[in-house]
Amino acid sequence: MTRLFRDIFPPVVVLLAVIAATELTVARGWIAPYLVPRPTQILAATVENARELFTATASTTTAAMAGFLLSACVGVSLAIVLSAGGWVQRAFYPYAVFFQTVPIIAIAPLLVIWFGFDARAVIASSFIVSVFPVIANTLTGLRSTDPALRDLFRLYGAGPVASLCKLRIPFAAPSIFTGLRVAAGLAVIGTIVGEFIVGTGLGGLIVVARREQRVDKVFAILLLSAALGIVLFTLVNTAGRLVMRRWHASEIE
Amino acid sequence: MSHARISTNILERTSAELPAQPAVILRNVAKTFPGGIAAVVALSLTIPKAEFLAILGPSGCGKSTLLRMIAGLETPTAGIIEQPHPRVAFVFQDSHLLPWRSVLRNVALPLELRGEARQRCEDQAKLSIDQVGLTDFTHRYPAELSGGMRMRVSLARALVTNPDLLLLDEPFAALDEITRTELDEQLRQLWIARKMTVVFVTHSIGEAAFLANRAVVLSARPAKIALDTNIELGLQRVNALRGEPAYAEVTQRLLLALEAGASRP
Ligand SMILES: Nc1ncnc2c1ncn2[C@@H]1O[C@H](COP(=O)(O)OP(=O)(O)OP(=O)(O)O)[C@@H](O)[C@H]1O
Numbered sequence A: 001m002t003r004l005f006r007d008i009f010p011p012v013v014v015l016l017a018v019i020a021a022t023e024l025t026v027a028r029g030w031i032a033p034y035l036v037p038r039p040t041q042i043l044a045a046t047v048e049n050a051r052e053l054f055t056a057t058a059s060t061t062t063a064a065m066a067g068f069l070l071s072a073c074v075g076v077s078l079a080i081v082l083s084a085g086g087w088v089q090r091a092f093y094p095y096a097v098f099f100q101t102v103p104i105i106a107i108a109p110l111l112v113i114w115f116g117f118d119a120r121a122v123i124a125s126s127f128i129v130s131v132f133p134v135i136a137n138t139l140t141g142l143r144s145t146d147p148a149l150r151d152l153f154r155l156y157g158a159g160p161v162a163s164l165c166k167l168r169i170p171f172a173a174p175s176i177f178t179g180l181r182v183a184a185g186l187a188v189i190g191t192i193v194g195e196f197i198v199g200t201g202l203g204g205l206i207v208v209a210r211r212e213q214r215v216d217k218v219f220a221i222l223l224l225s226a227a228l229g230i231v232l233f234t235l236v237n238t239a240g241r242l243v244m245r246r247w248h249a250s251e252i253e
Numbered sequence B: 001m002s003h004a005r006i007s008t009n010i011l012e013r014t015s016a017e018l019p020a021q022p023a024v025i026l027r028n029v030a031k032t033f034p035g036g037i038a039a040v041v042a043l044s045l046t047i048p049k050a051e052f053l054a055i056l057g058p059s060g061c062g063k064s065t066l067l068r069m070i071a072g073l074e075t076p077t078a079g080i081i082e083q084p085h086p087r088v089a090f091v092f093q094d095s096h097l098l099p100w101r102s103v104l105r106n107v108a109l110p111l112e113l114r115g116e117a118r119q120r121c122e123d124q125a126k127l128s129i130d131q132v133g134l135t136d137f138t139h140r141y142p143a144e145l146s147g148g149m150r151m152r153v154s155l156a157r158a159l160v161t162n163p164d165l166l167l168l169d170e171p172f173a174a175l176d177e178i179t180r181t182e183l184d185e186q187l188r189q190l191w192i193a194r195k196m197t198v199v200f201v202t203h204s205i206g207e208a209a210f211l212a213n214r215a216v217v218l219s220a221r222p223a224k225i226a227l228d229t230n231i232e233l234g235l236q237r238v239n240a241l242r243g244e245p246a247y248a249e250v251t252q253r254l255l256l257a258l259e260a261g262a263s264r265p
């Protein structure tokens, strides 16, 4: 209870202070309302468009979740294959880095050509943006297995499958969750970018609201997508804590 | 505790009484790492069955390398190691437990990896946990234990396979003095009860004298045998032994050999 208070109270105070300060500066005319809308105005816009915003948020959430899950499964599996090292890693790792460096905004139109104006294009965009941190962190985790434990498994005659399942993957758990936490935020960003082009969900709404010069609506959508990112991040974080609840704090990066 | 008791104990078990069959034979073993570092050069050593051998030597002289070669974790670059044991156990300097497994499941791990049935794994693990005195902590996790307890779990994990060769690489070096002497006593008792061959690498002269029946002192890298001596301080050893003149004589002998070996050109 006190812990909850300790963790929740400070950010809430900061949030309220920022809202109050913004409301004040905009109401006094220090910042033009067509640049930054008043928080009360954003709230009004949210209520006014509640139905539309709700549907869009639902669609964005589904796509972001799908993109994230795809990244998690493909990323971890790919990292396991790459961790075999040798020529496999040398041959394929550069192409994993490709996901990290590709400018998603440039590739999104291509996705539409391939998948159509369709949720699949959005999910693909979400996946491309979020998969690399999963691959890179899982790979780091799989490579950092305690050498003494590796020796121990060898001494007791453990095969490669037993070593992978009972030692290397659990040992990499802290790194895997580091990757998944980063991927959660990125999956939402990738989804919104995809929706910019496809025209669905919160990303699609931003395009329309901007065209209509509805800054208050743009802000409402921005806040919703940020909230979505935070929710996904928190879910992953909680899952990680549950999985590693037995670990000592010093063993979790 | 008295002097008289120790003298009679010496008669109980001398090296002549030990079974003479060798457990491990090293013939002219050498190890040169890629990069040209010669860790061990032409080392020959015979370790009889049921012996408690301590290996001492200056830091970096090749003790761990030697132990890893005996375990089969490292192959010698020259020479032959005869070590026909199917059941070898290894204890490292730190406990190296799996943090996601309870004490019970950590101790059961070696049996599990050998494909034994789950029930048997757990039964054996419980026996082993009893032996190191951690019965009350069977279902705890490593993060909830002290350093000394974790080392005990590590010892239980090594004993669970009923090894006939137990290799320990500075197992208690990271512990405080009191915990360490406690564990020394416990290890000695386990050895008496189990009749296994033990090779114990340590930096501590006192620990070697207290635990072992024979000590081999290695010189600075590349490792060569500087002294090979029997330690006849009786079978049952208790902490008070550390105050006895006979014990002081042994540690003095080991210290001289260690110093001479360390300053070798
Ligand atoms: N895998 C390796 N590759 C290259 N050199 C190594 C390797 N392992 C050990 N060495 C070298 O071999 C020498 C002996 O190492 P070893 O670990 O056996 O010493 P040690 O006697 O156990 O030392 P300590 O008392 O500090 O544990 C050292 O100089 C070390 O640098």
Ligand SMILES: [Mg+2]
Binding pocket: B063, B064, B065, B169
């Ligand atoms: Mg060593």
